[in-house]
Amino acid sequence: MSEVFDPSLPISVAKSPPADWYRSESQDHLERRRVLADNWQAVAHLDQLEQPGDYVSGCVGGEPWVVLRDESGTLRAFANVCRHNGTQVAEGAGHAETLVCPYHGWTYDLQGQLKRAPRIAGIKGFDRDMYSLHPIGLQVFGPLVLVNGSGDATALDLDSLTSDFEATGWQDLVRVERRSYELFCNWKVFIDNYLDGGYHVPFLHRDLAAELDLSGYETECFDSYAVQRVASSSEAGERLSGEALYAWVYPNLMINRYGSMMDINVVTPMGPEKCRVDFDWYMEPDVDPALIHDRLTASEQVQDEDIAICESLQVGLGSQHYRPGPYAPRVEHAKYLFHRLVAADLLRSPDQ
Numbered sequence: 001m002s003e004v005f006d007p008s009l010p011i012s013v014a015k016s017p018p019a020d021w022y023r024s025e026s027q028d029h030l031e032r033r034r035v036l037a038d039n040w041q042a043v044a045h046l047d048q049l050e051q052p053g054d055y056v057s058g059c060v061g062g063e064p065w066v067v068l069r070d071e072s073g074t075l076r077a078f079a080n081v082c083r084h085n086g087t088q089v090a091e092g093a094g095h096a097e098t099l100v101c102p103y104h105g106w107t108y109d110l111q112g113q114l115k116r117a118p119r120i121a122g123i124k125g126f127d128r129d130m131y132s133l134h135p136i137g138l139q140v141f142g143p144l145v146l147v148n149g150s151g152d153a154t155a156l157d158l159d160s161l162t163s164d165f166e167a168t169g170w171q172d173l174v175r176v177e178r179r180s181y182e183l184f185c186n187w188k189v190f191i192d193n194y195l196d197g198g199y200h201v202p203f204l205h206r207d208l209a210a211e212l213d214l215s216g217y218e219t220e221c222f223d224s225y226a227v228q229r230v231a232s233s234s235e236a237g238e239r240l241s242g243e244a245l246y247a248w249v250y251p252n253l254m255i256n257r258y259g260s261m262m263d264i265n266v267v268t269p270m271g272p273e274k275c276r277v278d279f280d281w282y283m284e285p286d287v288d289p290a291l292i293h294d295r296l297t298a299s300e301q302v303q304d305e306d307i308a309i310c311e312s313l314q315v316g317l318g319s320q321h322y323r324p325g326p327y328a329p330r331v332e333h334a335k336y337l338f339h340r341l342v343a344a345d346l347l348r349s350p351d352q
């Protein structure tokens, strides 16, 4: 018997989604399009796009993208799909004056206009202007560049969240490290764990819990994001002093600001039961590299604890005895918001 998730219920009687949401190929396939590719995705950091000609490319939910800074300093985002046969015209990240398709040499300028197409003589009525790279939605959020390849890329309203982060001085931080982790769990398991309102912290992260005043842990939900806040305890070391701000932006972006640090996490599905989480750490400038190493080691302990629990949860989801469980109404409302947003995107008709 397969259960159906009902997003209309009040949280006091709602049940978490069925195991199929976390295990089936068809769910994974649908989510990549509707939940990932059709929503805003954090794909690059501004420090990768400082100079005209700098570009970054990749692929989200089956949609290849390229982001670049053109000669006038304007950031642009395009579908990374050659207008001749569909090959990716940019690969990886770097610096270029034009984007040249590696297949047949079609060449685009930094505004996406086709400038050169070898050996096309004989095509009836060929008009180069009809073959520009397809522009996609682009939004800058703090140090991040977000893209959205859907037809209706309405910008996210992140003004209030941006102000919250500006109040913490995030604009003064510099990126110091990137690490990626592969997890044997569905990508949503990682987000669920993040959005449980600190429920798991005293049990799973005992060392971290000692440094936080969990009695004041707060979660606030908005249309497409949620913010969790917690103050440090009197036992907190310098790493965690002050208030921590943990923000999740639907569907798969998390930003954690605490002490003199910030880490940004993006989780990407690699199949129904596997995902990758990219962590980018930012710190106040001019920090001693030895201190950075110590801080990352402390951060990694929390990561390791979360990874182990997410992988354990995935095993349970595969059990014949697994059934959807209740939400803890006072702490897990952001998790329920996430599931309701996913449900709404899955129900949306493809042309909406």
Ligand SMILES: [Fe+2]
Residues within 6 Å of the ligand: 193, 200, 201, 204, 205, 302, 306
């Ligand atoms: Fe955790």
